[in-house]
Amino acid sequence: MYFNRTVLVFLLLCGLRCPALTQPLTPQQARTDLTFLKRKLDLLHPGMGYYTPQPQMEQLYDSLYNRLTASMDYLAFFRHLSPLVSALKDGHTNLNHRKNYISRNTRFIPFYIRLVENRYYISHNVSADTSLRRGTELLTINGRTVADLHQHFMNVDHSGSDGDNQTGRRQWSLVQFADYYAAWHGSVDSIAITFRRPGDTTTHAARLRCPTLDGFRTTMYRRYGTERDTRPNLSVRLVDTLTHTAVLRISSFMGPKKTDLFQWSFNRRLRRAFRQLRAENVQNLIVDVQGNGGGAVINSARLLRYWMPERFSIMQHEEMKRAARAELITRWNPLSALNFSLQYKPVGSSGFASRSGRRQYQPRSRTAFQGNLYFLMNGASFSASTSVLAKTLDAGIGTFVGEASGSAFWGDFAGHFKTVTLPNSRIQVRIPLKKLTHAVLAERANGFTVEPDFVVTRTHDDLMTNRDYVLEYALRLIRQGVAVRATTNSQQSAISN
Numbered sequence: 001m002y003f004n005r006t007v008l009v010f011l012l013l014c015g016l017r018c019p020a021l022t023q024p025l026t027p028q029q030a031r032t033d034l035t036f037l038k039r040k041l042d043l044l045h046p047g048m049g050y051y052t053p054q055p056q057m058e059q060l061y062d063s064l065y066n067r068l069t070a071s072m073d074y075l076a077f078f079r080h081l082s083p084l085v086s087a088l089k090d091g092h093t094n095l096n097h098r099k100n101y102i103s104r105n106t107r108f109i110p111f112y113i114r115l116v117e118n119r120y121y122i123s124h125n126v127s128a129d130t131s132l133r134r135g136t137e138l139l140t141i142n143g144r145t146v147a148d149l150h151q152h153f154m155n156v157d158h159s160g161s162d163g164d165n166q167t168g169r170r171q172w173s174l175v176q177f178a179d180y181y182a183a184w185h186g187s188v189d190s191i192a193i194t195f196r197r198p199g200d201t202t203t204h205a206a207r208l209r210c211p212t213l214d215g216f217r218t219t220m221y222r223r224y225g226t227e228r229d230t231r232p233n234l235s236v237r238l239v240d241t242l243t244h245t246a247v248l249r250i251s252s253f254m255g256p257k258k259t260d261l262f263q264w265s266f267n268r269r270l271r272r273a274f275r276q277l278r279a280e281n282v283q284n285l286i287v288d289v290q291g292n293g294g295g296a297v298i299n300s301a302r303l304l305r306y307w308m309p310e311r312f313s314i315m316q317h318e319e320m321k322r323a324a325r326a327e328l329i330t331r332w333n334p335l336s337a338l339n340f341s342l343q344y345k346p347v348g349s350s351g352f353a354s355r356s357g358r359r360q361y362q363p364r365s366r367t368a369f370q371g372n373l374y375f376l377m378n379g380a381s382f383s384a385s386t387s388v389l390a391k392t393l394d395a396g397i398g399t400f401v402g403e404a405s406g407s408a409f410w411g412d413f414a415g416h417f418k419t420v421t422l423p424n425s426r427i428q429v430r431i432p433l434k435k436l437t438h439a440v441l442a443e444r445a446n447g448f449t450v451e452p453d454f455v456v457t458r459t460h461d462d463l464m465t466n467r468d469y470v471l472e473y474a475l476r477l478i479r480q481g482v483a484v485r486a487t488t489n490s491q492q493s494a495i496s497n
Contacts, residue, residue: 024071029424030080031068034061037081037429040420041088043323046351046435047413051089051163060087074098075186077425082156085429091162091382091406092414097183098426106187107210108178113138113146115174116460120146122195123463126219127208135198135464141181141191153180160293160382161406165449167379168406175291175380178216227466234269236276239471243478244283244371247471248273250303253295253384266299274306274367283371284478290376290402290470294383294414297436301361304391307373308363312395313439314387318354318415320344324433325352327418358439372483373398374474377452382406383414387438389450394440399477399484400452402470409445411437453484 025033038061041048048054064084072080078097085095110127113120122136138146153173154166157180161168173180181188190209196202211219221228231237233251255266277285301314325344329336344352375389375398386407392398393409415434422429454473462469477483 024073025077025424026071027068030072030077031065033077033422033424033427034065034068034081034084036422037084037420040418040429040431041084044321044327044418044431044433045088045090045093045413046319046321046324046433047088047090050413052087057084057087060084074101074425078427079156079184081427086156086158089158089163090413090432091158091160091168092412092417092430092432094159094430095157096419096428096430098421098428102182104212104214106182107189107212108216109141109181109188109191110208110211110216111138111178113174113177114458114463115150116458116463118147120150121460121463123466124220124224126211126216126223129206129208131197132195132206133198134466135460137196137198139194139196139203141193142188143192149181150174150177153177153184156184160380162408162412163448165379165404165406165408167404167449168382169379171379171403171406234266234273236273238280238282239286240284240475240478244281245286245475245478246277246280246282246284247286247288248277249288250292250385252292253299253303255296255299263296263299263302266296267302270299270302270306271367274364274369277369278367282369284374285369285371286374286376286471286474286478288376288471289381289385289388290378291380292382292385293380294385297384297387297415300384300387300391303388305361305364306367307369307397308361308391308395309397311360311362312391313358313360314391315354315357315359315411315436316439317435317437318357319347319351319435319437320353320416320433321351322349324416324418327433328416354434372478372486374478374483375400375402376470376474377402377405377450378470379403379406383412386412386450390438390440390445393446393450394438394444396444397485399454399474399482400450401454401474401477402452402456404447404449404451406449408448409438409440409450410442411435 049057061084064080082095085093110125111122112124114123120138122132122138123134125132140146141149150173154169157173158169160172188210190207192207194203194205197204231249235249236246238246255263257265297314304312325340328340343355345355347353377389377400381389382405386405389400389405390409413432413435415432415436417430417432419428419430454477456470456473458469
């Protein structure tokens with residue numbers, strides 16, 4: 001499963017806006033775009049009616065359609081479409097701006113913001129006002145409370161969070177707050193803020209100029225360069241020699257090269273990592289998938305082979321609608337139709353199912369990890385990351401620390417994608433084509449997502465020291481000998497906080 005946040009990441013570094021697209025949309029143009037989107041969703045999306053019943057989706061569509069009675073500018077129409085996409089409650093379905101709407105000239109809010117006990121603080125400041133240091137409580141932006149803005153972004157965008165799960169939406173909309181603000185409000189030259197300085201109860205006000213992407217990055221590197229996480233994907237770090245503990249950081253389930261179709265590079269790095277763990281006699285392995293938005297299913301399986309106790313499948317079913325076939329067959333490739341027939345089989349009149357959906361994988365033998373596993377996770381542990389977490393939980397292995405993952409325990413809608421461009425506004429919507437059902441038993445779930453055994457939240461001290469507080473908590477569990485689901489022959493420790 002591949003999760004690419006095309007909506008709210010800094011998308012394009014250059015490009016000019018097309019003058020024709022600056023004109024307001026007529027009611028007929030807006031209705032045409034909405035109808036086009038609804039038709040594409042009905043034809044292609046495998047999850048229509050899954051989280052939100054189909055009658056409610058139809059009622060929502062009718063309401064949105066009937067309200068298109070006057071001309072509407074581009075950004076207002078973008079907002080108007082948002083409820084239809086977010087009602088799917090599918091973290092892989094993304095509402096994206098038209099090409100080049102976000103450009104090198106777009107300006108962003110000059111902060112990273114973090115939440116501590118229902119209060120919002122500046123963690124990194126790239127504005128010209130250097131007195132707004134870490135720990136400054138940010139109260140309002142342009143007259144609206146930060147809490148209200150954050151909740152609004154969670155409500156209008158389901159990217160990275162399936163169903164009614166809150167953790168993914170909360171995580172992404174806060175970590176990428178500046179991107180969300182630009183996507184919803186457009187580029188802003190400056191913002192008016194109110195704030196409280198650390199240790200001061202007085203409310204202050206200021207107006208700050210907003211930087212472009214280049215300015216944002218340059219200042220971030222200059223002021224906070226020593227805090228950058230430079231660990232490569234699949235890196236191993238020995239963190240405690242006394243307890244023989246190491247951290248395996250997995251930031252993505254995609255290899256570094258886009259041309260590596262079979263993901264051999266990822267597999268090679270994975271083998272090196274586990275050989276290193278074996279050579280260093282690691283007995284407690286912390287697998288860090290915080291912020292890992294997913295990647296290729298094959299790489300999830302490759303990782304699981306190092307600790308699964310017996311042969312396993314990742315997926316129970318892989319299905320798609322009948323119309324999705326046309327999206328996977330290209331005219332310029334005469335072999336694509338044959339390839340499709342080899343990979344998928346018809347399922348009645350409803351669609352197609354993967355012939356290899358239940359492919360089994362053999363666990364590793366010589367390089368298998370035999371010690372205790374601890375997983376660091378948060379709401380941005382999405383898609384393929386949740387597949388690894390769900391399969392591990394289903395096998396009765398591991399101790400989970402942090403917060404609930406973004407995807408559902410049962411599976412998700414992903415695999416292949418179609419990006420449709422609306423004919424008049426040129427707004428883009430990415431639609432997943434496959435329903436992927438994990439090969440897990442429902443009774444082994446510990447919640448809708450994979451829930452942590454130990455919920456860990458940021459403290460004010462964590463904020464001020466920029467500490468990896470989830471890792472610190474896991475290390476404390478290891479030093480206390482706490483393993484909720486031990487993978488060794490030693491007796492399982494009692495769960496305690």
